[in-house]
Amino acid sequence: MIPLKPIAMPKPGANPRRDGGTGNAGNDNGQHVIQAFTAPGHIRLTSLPPLALYVHFPWCVRKCPYCDFNSHEWQGDTFPEEAYLDALRADLEQSLPLVWGRQVHTVFIGGGTPSLMSAAGLDRLLSDVRALLPLDADAEITLEANPGTFEAARFAQFRASGVNRLSVGIQSFNERHLQALGRIHDGAQARHAVEIAAHTFDNFNLDLMFALPQQTLAECQADIETALSFSPPHLSLYHLTLEPNTLFAKFPPPLPDDDQSADMQDWLHARTAEAGYARYEVSAYAQAHRQSRHNLNYWRFGDYLGIGAGAHTKLSLPNRILRQARYKHPASFIEQARAGTPVQEEHEVSRADLPFEFMLNALRLVEGFPVHRFIERTGMSLTSIEPALKEAEQRGLISRSHETIAPTPLGQAFLNDLQALFLKDAR
Structure with a gap:
């Protein structure tokens, strides 16, 4: 089914520049x-x-x-x-x-x-x-x-x-x-x-x-x-x-x-x-x-180093998660890489944005994700997204236990609506 209320769905690693870049x-x-x-x-x-x-x-x-x-x-x-x-x-x-x-x-x-x-x-x-x-x-x-x-x-x-x-x-x-x-x-x-x-x-x-x-x-x-x-x-x-x-x-x-x-x-x-x-x-x-x-x-919110023109990077450090974007045009990238400055934009993912970024990826998986993965890869407690989880469960968009959270068939069909709950929660 086609989601009723689509939101922007970035490709893996696609990250628009935000304040602080x-x-x-x-x-x-x-x-x-x-x-x-x-x-x-x-x-x-x-x-x-x-x-x-x-x-x-x-x-x-x-x-x-x-x-x-x-x-x-x-x-x-x-x-x-x-x-x-x-x-x-x-x-x-x-x-x-x-x-x-x-x-x-x-x-x-x-x-x-x-x-x-x-x-x-x-x-x-x-x-x-x-x-x-x-x-x-x-x-x-x-x-x-x-x-x-x-x-x-x-x-x-x-x-x-x-x-x-x-x-x-x-x-x-x-x-x-x-x-x-x-x-x-x-x-x-x-x-x-x-x-x-x-x-x-x-x-x-x-x-x-x-x-x-x-x-x-x-x-x-x-x-x-x-x-x-x-x-x-x-x-x-x-x-x-x-x-x-x-x-x-x-x-x-x-x-x-x-x-x-x-x-x-x-x-x-x-x-x-x-x-x-x-x-x-x-x-x-x-x-x-x-x-x-x-x-x-x-989709499991792992890390990736992206090199090349326009490539995006997501790297976890012990105290922060960084995103980078390289220069997009090939000629500009080649010139900047020669100068040792291929990264055009960089920002730290804010604490407020982390839950949405995790859920944007993890909810694409039919299997969903184990609860411990959210904690390990965001450094945050599951209580940070509890309001959105409750609403999603009440609407039949996710199933959850003390171990796993996964989209239901309805949640898979209306994935954009499900993900938008966590964007709303972050805002």
Whole structure:
């Protein structure tokens, strides 16, 4: 079902600047790090959550009309790969004092279209990561890839360099819908890409959208059935939304109405379950033991260091939680990283905002969260959100015990309304 009162839903790690943010946060990195650890904070954490690394690649062949990610069409025959890899290493090096001694459990290389990188470039990137960070031996390393950029030999080299999970941006197998979405690939290229992914990787995800312009239920079903025919370990099935500052927001296409969209969503929930996929998050479905470990860390309010143009970071320190944003434009990021100042904005998450930020993520999970996780990762007592919890329980949006809190099926259907209760509570 479509939420009745939608609120802004940031992507994992997307954090608008708030009062108290500071520009050029890295101008004096040593002093900045000392202050981050020693200045009085608003909370006290008894342990730090798991740490992930996100690497942003900002270029695409063409900007899609629905996309609100930090992506830029490259102009000319090539993009400045070497200069960008230099900047990524510089960004990572200046970030190290904030994460000394912490193991990295997952790496996600997203974009943009990071599969545009050369095999040598990707190998260098992962070599730099291993040289600078204590990466788990069994770390999940995911690369986003779009059909139209698939070459079997190059993807085999990606696999040899250490990528062990691929996320393929299919969106649809239908020619008409691919054209409406502005994708550079056609249905045949989409199928070929999945075949290469399945042959090269034993762990891969397929991204698809539904409620597309003028899409019927039968067309939605055909897309899902095609995807299921490849037996992907993981599916991400997104309802198309018109995000601000996109071409679709400015010129809205004709979309299925709420009832038609709800029919599609109800059908795909049932069909994926029948095919052996468990829905574990709003838009995520997985075979047994194939959930995205990187995304689970986001939703469980874990930490992540984001490097690259426009990347966002959330890091827990013993007495505070910091959020950072890098310079968004690739040229600006490269220039600032060379100067040792890739961080454009930084702020400490206020005590008042922490409960909402935690719940914004944790309530996306079908399993909900154990009560102790809220206490451990916010440094706050559950009594800080008791009014909102009571209202949510009275409205049938959550179920709770002394051990766990989870959204009910009704809460999952009206997730934005459920999350808004905790925003209201914070305010």
